[in-house]
Amino acid sequence: MLNSLLSGDYPKSRVLSGVLVAILVGLAFAPFLFSGAAAINTAAKICIFIVLVASYDLLLGYTGIVSFAHTMFFGIGGYGVGLGLYAFGASWGVLAIGILIALMVAVVLAFLIGLLSLRVRAIFYAMITLAVASAFLILATQFSEYTGGEDGRSFSVPPVLRPGFRLFEAPVFGVTINGRILAYYLVFISAVVLFLLALRVVNSPFGRVLQAIRENDMRAEALGYRVVYYRTVANCLAAAMAVLAGAMSAIWLRYTGPDTTLSFAIMLDILLMVVIGGMGTMYGAVVGATLFIVAQNYLQKLMGTASAATEGIPLLPKLLHPDRWLLLLGVLFVLSVYFFPTGIVGRLRGEKR
Amino acid sequence: MPPVLETRDLTIRFGGHVAVDSVSCAFHAGTLTAIVGPNGAGKTTYFNLMSGQLTATSGTTMLDGEDISTLGAAGRAQRGIGRAFQITNLFPNLTVAENVRLAVQARGKAAASLFSLWSRHRDWIDKADHYLEQVNLAGVRDTVAAALPHGDKRKLEVAIMMALEPRVFMFDEPTAGMSVDEVPVILDLIQKLKDEGTKTILLVEHKMDVVRSLADRIVVLHNGRLVADGEPAAVIASPVVQEAYLGQAPKAEAAHV
Ligand SMILES: Nc1ncnc2c1ncn2[C@@H]1O[C@H](COP(=O)(O)OP(=O)(O)OP(=O)(O)O)[C@@H](O)[C@H]1O
Ligand SMILES: [Mg+2]
Numbered sequence: 001m002l003n004s005l006l007s008g009d010y011p012k013s014r015v016l017s018g019v020l021v022a023i024l025v026g027l028a029f030a031p032f033l034f035s036g037a038a039a040i041n042t043a044a045k046i047c048i049f050i051v052l053v054a055s056y057d058l059l060l061g062y063t064g065i066v067s068f069a070h071t072m073f074f075g076i077g078g079y080g081v082g083l084g085l086y087a088f089g090a091s092w093g094v095l096a097i098g099i100l101i102a103l104m105v106a107v108v109l110a111f112l113i114g115l116l117s118l119r120v121r122a123i124f125y126a127m128i129t130l131a132v133a134s135a136f137l138i139l140a141t142q143f144s145e146y147t148g149g150e151d152g153r154s155f156s157v158p159p160v161l162r163p164g165f166r167l168f169e170a171p172v173f174g175v176t177i178n179g180r181i182l183a184y185y186l187v188f189i190s191a192v193v194l195f196l197l198a199l200r201v202v203n204s205p206f207g208r209v210l211q212a213i214r215e216n217d218m219r220a221e222a223l224g225y226r227v228v229y230y231r232t233v234a235n236c237l238a239a240a241m242a243v244l245a246g247a248m249s250a251i252w253l254r255y256t257g258p259d260t261t262l263s264f265a266i267m268l269d270i271l272l273m274v275v276i277g278g279m280g281t282m283y284g285a286v287v288g289a290t291l292f293i294v295a296q297n298y299l300q301k302l303m304g305t306a307s308a309a310t311e312g313i314p315l316l317p318k319l320l321h322p323d324r325w326l327l328l329l330g331v332l333f334v335l336s337v338y339f340f341p342t343g344i345v346g347r348l349r350g351e352k353r
Numbered sequence: 354m355p356p357v358l359e360t361r362d363l364t365i366r367f368g369g370h371v372a373v374d375s376v377s378c379a380f381h382a383g384t385l386t387a388i389v390g391p392n393g394a395g396k397t398t399y400f401n402l403m404s405g406q407l408t409a410t411s412g413t414t415m416l417d418g419e420d421i422s423t424l425g426a427a428g429r430a431q432r433g434i435g436r437a438f439q440i441t442n443l444f445p446n447l448t449v450a451e452n453v454r455l456a457v458q459a460r461g462k463a464a465a466s467l468f469s470l471w472s473r474h475r476d477w478i479d480k481a482d483h484y485l486e487q488v489n490l491a492g493v494r495d496t497v498a499a500a501l502p503h504g505d506k507r508k509l510e511v512a513i514m515m516a517l518e519p520r521v522f523m524f525d526e527p528t529a530g531m532s533v534d535e536v537p538v539i540l541d542l543i544q545k546l547k548d549e550g551t552k553t554i555l556l557v558e559h560k561m562d563v564v565r566s567l568a569d570r571i572v573v574l575h576n577g578r579l580v581a582d583g584e585p586a587a588v589i590a591s592p593v594v595q596e597a598y599l600g601q602a603p604k605a606e607a608a609h610v
Contacts, residue, residue, distance in 0.1 A: 008472045201467055203470060203471055203472070204469055204471055205458055208451070208454075208471050209455070215443075216443065218426075224430035224517070230465070
């Protein structure tokens with residue numbers, strides 16, 4: 001059972017297993033364990049980014065494709081759901097059609113980018129994805145009549161997912177089960193299912209060919225694997241998964257806009273999460289996304305406290321000012337890459353490189 | 354019997370340098386052809402042209418009488434052309450067993466299956482283990498390929514091609530750099546393949562005693578040109594080969610002994 005669920009790909013480290021179980025339990029019971037909107041927001045964001053980062057790991061970690069277009073697919077998912085619900089009203093049918101259209105657009109786009117450019121050298125491929133993603137960002141902000149431009153679009157979700165909805169009259173374990181909590185569980189369960197699916201794909205015969213291509217594409221070709229075909233399919237799969245992450249994000253936020261889905265800042269975050277977590281491990285996505293988002297949300301508070309505590313000492317309070325959190329994160333990132341080149345997961349598994 | 358593999362006026366130019374120059378040659382099932390020549394003669398390049406790693410400037414490559422010149426390396430592998438490389442060409446961070454299993458998988462039906470479990474394809478695992486045993490690598494099956502000593506890497510290189518179960522085997526100096534006690538493993542393997550009597554085997558080899566003991570025929574390349582082709586004893590004795598191996602330019606005419 002567990003073997004099938006995890007596709008035989010166990011964490012292979014006791015500490016890592018513990019960390020993963022803790023994250024799973026934390027996310028599964030987040031509405032009951034943590035109080036306040038901020039905490040559940042953080043938990044939902046972690047779920048969404050686990051899916052997004054896992055899909056990116058399929059590309060970067062498993063296939064060795066460097067793409068900067070991943071937030072574009074995330075955005076297509078967000079806009080597909082958002083614009084659909086905005087224009088045609090908050091029903092499950094519209095939601096489903098929005099996701100379906102977004103999936104089709106993304107897969108066609110990923111297919112085209114793949115076919116046109118996966119034959120070229122990796123660096124050119126990265127440049128092409130960067131150009132396409134920039135073009136998409138510009139389109140999304142320029143066509144403001146349809147997309148809401150820079151402001152994005154706020155919209156309603158189906159009534160069951162709204163704050164006003166009550167599943168039960170009485171609270172459960174002291175928590176009122178409202179539409180927001182249902183929306184959270186929709187996001188959480190989607191994340192679990194998509195992550196396990198991704199784990200299955202990387203442990204399938206197809207997934208092993210992707211690793212072979214990452215390791216030595218010329219030899220993979222010499223064995224009879226059409227590398228362009230495999231890379232293109234991997235591209236489409238990763239794009240589809242990013243679309244679903246985008247849809248989850250839109251449902252949760254009830255908003256879609258360039259800053260929450262398309263921006264290059266998010267692309268950078270994804271890269272950091274996958275590298276910190278450990279490329280080519282899938283579990284790295286869970287650890288990386290959780291750590292990064294928790295740090296993003298709580299580092300600033302922590303730094304505020306530290307800054308106040310070091311009042312009077314020269315320079316330190318300034319360095320620890322909450323506005324410098326990115327600086328500190330950057331330092332942490334450099335240190336982690338330096339000391340754990342295989343990421344946290346690689347480190348916990350005791351791999352040397 | 355028509356040849357399995359054949360090249361006609363096969364040529365490739367790197368800038369001004371003609372690395373393979375109008376080579377016409379046919380290879381038949383059940384024979385082992387040794388391809389010899391000094392360093393830089395174009396032997397590896399000739400292999401790369403036939404197995405599809407390089408695209409010819411002109412000339413054609415035929416498989417079973419069909420022109421496969423426009424087919425890429427993957428297509429040629431699927432049609433039964435197997436290749437072992439001179440410079441070991443492995444999947445460095447995968448284990449020895451995984452390296453071979455990928456070759457077995459390439460010929461399997463579910464090669465690109467998305468949702469089946471790789472570890473559940475028992476037949477692939479068994480077949481891979483069979484080929485690992487053939488080259489004495491079963492003991493290191495779970496070692497990462499990059500961590501193998503040189504000799505074992507060469508053996509793995511050969512095992513990967515064997516696991517493809519091709520009809521045409523192209524060995525490019527399979528024993529180069531191996532210690533003396535390891536060499537027989539590979540040579541026995543090649544001998545066994547030859548004894549099957551149905552395979553088309555091409556072998557690039559510098560060691561003349563190896564060539565003499567295994568080859569049914571020797572083809573000599575020099576400066577990208579085919580300069581001799583025939584019975585091993587006759588080719589080795591021919592002046593053109595003696596001169597080529599002494600490093601002097603051969604006479605203008607190709608010798609057909
Ligand atoms: N990709 C390439 N670009 C430019 N020149 C090349 C290329 N590949 C091979 N050559 C040149 O073609 C010639 C033939 O090289 P090749 O490797 O085929 O020789 P070889 O007969 O296999 O030699 P060796 O016995 O040393 O393996 C050499 O002069 C080499 O420098
Ligand atoms: Mg060579």
